[in-house]
Amino acid sequence: MTWHTKKLVAFDTETTGVDVESDRIVTAAVLEIDPLEGGIVRHEWLINPGIDIPAEATAIHGITDAMAAEGRDPGEAVAEIALHLGAAWMEMTPVVAYNASFDLTLLDRELRRYRGEGLWHGSVIDPLVIDKHFNRYRPGSRKLVDVAKHYRIALSEMDAHGAAADALAAARIAWTQARWYYPEISRMRLPELHANQEQWHAEQAASLADYFHRQGRHSDADSVSLDWPLRPAPASKAATA
Template sequence: MSWHLGRLAGFDLETTGVDVETDRIVTACVVQCGGDQPTASATWLADPGIDIPEQASRVHGITTERARAEGRPAAEVVADILAALGQAITAGVPIVAMNARYDLTLLDREARRHGYDPLPTGPVIDPLILDKHISRRRGSRKLVDLCQHYGVTISDAHSADADAIAACRVAWRIGATRPELAALPLDTLHKQQTAWAAEQASSLAAYFRRTAGKEHLADGVRPEWPLIPHQQNGEQ
């Protein structure tokens, strides 16, 4: 059976910022859907233990005050997310994450920060990597743009639960319309995305280097996918 017809585990984080090494989880969702089974969704609100910058609050709607009042301790939330994703991996269900490099790396750093074992490696499906591989169109490729391009409804962009299920629907749509991708075994698809992600990163870095005023951005482009390796001397 093609992977897009089986069970998928959507994963999304909303965070305090965009630095995977230092920023923290604010909200999270793991949703299992498809495979002719009922949808099962788990969501979390964490007290990240640091202030949530106003810019981040404007994106996902969670203020520092609300997170402190309503959020669970960050360590508990991280443990629950790791458990939910670990169960999916053990069951052979692929993790679907839009721009997986960000979410999975930040989760990895949170796991290490709180003394947990990192998430085991399992098949990952990244709609962003797949879309860049199959489409050369110009313009933005945020999740809302992919939803529009593939005819997927997204109810509340930048909430973890809405983004997680939307990523699954985009992945399903790609599988349904690109039989050459749908036919790939999950392990093969994962390996292919690793190669495609590296190619895409190389192309982006080259673009930055030849574009006036953006040259400094080239060194920040990372080719690793779906996880940026942890550096022992990195900030904890």
């Protein structure tokens, strides 16, 4: 059997913002999906991030400071999330994450912040990287809700930006890509697919940085990371790992 016909684990977060070095996880979901059994085991967290949630972030995911105050201790929660992902990787099960370098890097920084060590990872499948590789010149948004629509996956604007709904949509996109659109990725062994995505992401990021340079947006270009699925930690954070 190929990887997409076996168990998949999907991961997504909702956060206080988009800066992986300073923002925090507010909600997270890890879904264990078994295509053969047709079942989904859901693990979900509401986390007290320890900082204020900006209004613009609340407008996206709907979590207010008052709601988050009832959430889990962040150190305990991120350790549990890492345990679930680590268990999948130890079983050689891939973790599906849309725009994986954001969610996994943010989790890594949270682990360093609260537990003193970073995230170990195995094979990752990122439907965004795959989509950009095979549809480089397709116009339009690459947001999850729009890419889901392209692959005929049900995810309404109302459902989007909930961690569990987004994680499930990402897994369904990955399955659809492998089953119907790009069967060559279904024939790749997981280490090969992971390595290919590292290369594809680096090429995509280099192209974006080049675009920014040509637009005179040099600071934006300098902020683009070629690394996937984890961005390197700054020296101060790396020292705590």
